[in-house]
Amino acid sequence: MHFVIMGCGRVGATLAANLTEYGHSVAVIDHSPDSFRRLPEGFSGQRVTGMGFDREALIQAGIEDAHGFAAVSSGDNSNIIAARVVRETFGVSNVVTRIYDPTRAEVYERLGIATVSTVKWTVEQVFRHLIPLGPHFDWIEDDAGIAIVGIDLDPSWFGRSVSDLERATKARVTYLTRLGRGTLPSPSLVLQDGDALHMTVETDRAGAVQRIANHPAQEDL
Template identity: 65%
Template sequence: MHVVIVGCGRVGSALARDLIEGGHSVAIIDRKAEAFTRLGADFAGQTVIGIGFDREVLIAAGIERAEAVAAVTSGDNSNILVARVARENFGIERVVARIYDPQRAAVYQRLG
């Protein structure tokens, strides 16, 4: 299964490594190249520098063949936008967005 992860912080990098170890194909997006150092030199997945809700960046990460997307940046708005683009523009059914604000989380949980 190909998974696109947006955000290469603590959560994104750990998720990427776990998925690779599980035999999955992974592309991880971050706007800062230095964020990819968290992955380690032996990371077997793809790294893409850019804004995670940018259509061209997502295409470069292979979203058109992805079966899942995880938006795990440090910003709720970015994560929500990534999730919507993945679901609405690319038809990805398995989408997870990390939300810090409990009120926003409740609203978006109801929206699906």
């Protein structure tokens, strides 16, 4: 498959290198030829000097045959304009845009443009380290008020079933990771030490669900 990347900063160069390692063809667009020095030696993809929202530069990069487009330059406005040009002019639906402003990122998500909010993601990662106990939000649907969160368990829950936890929290165990493998648990699955648990909850109840999970399990569940 062919991919076009706008922006050859650290993110764009790393993304381009990873895609080529997986056997895909890649074209990278950047207005500064010096930026291409960030690409690894022997990079087999195409280097296009120009603006990522310029029609001629996009065509030169092969956008008409592209499976996907990533706008990861350092400018929110440039990324947004490029994403809209690629979607609306060239009909590429698989478009991902990096947006620094989290408020604007939410707006463009609602317009159907997949966004990665750099600031929001960084804050969440720092928060996870500062406060190791959750809830840690993996995914939020703001309009519906639903989220998937990583939940930490008090050791007393080990040996109890998934249904026990769901009954106590009034939330749903979406999936868990055990020994590095993800699984969709049945209600009867017994929780074990080391399980990484993710639950679907009403967003405004995420804190309450985590507090229940952080406290000892009740014997009468």
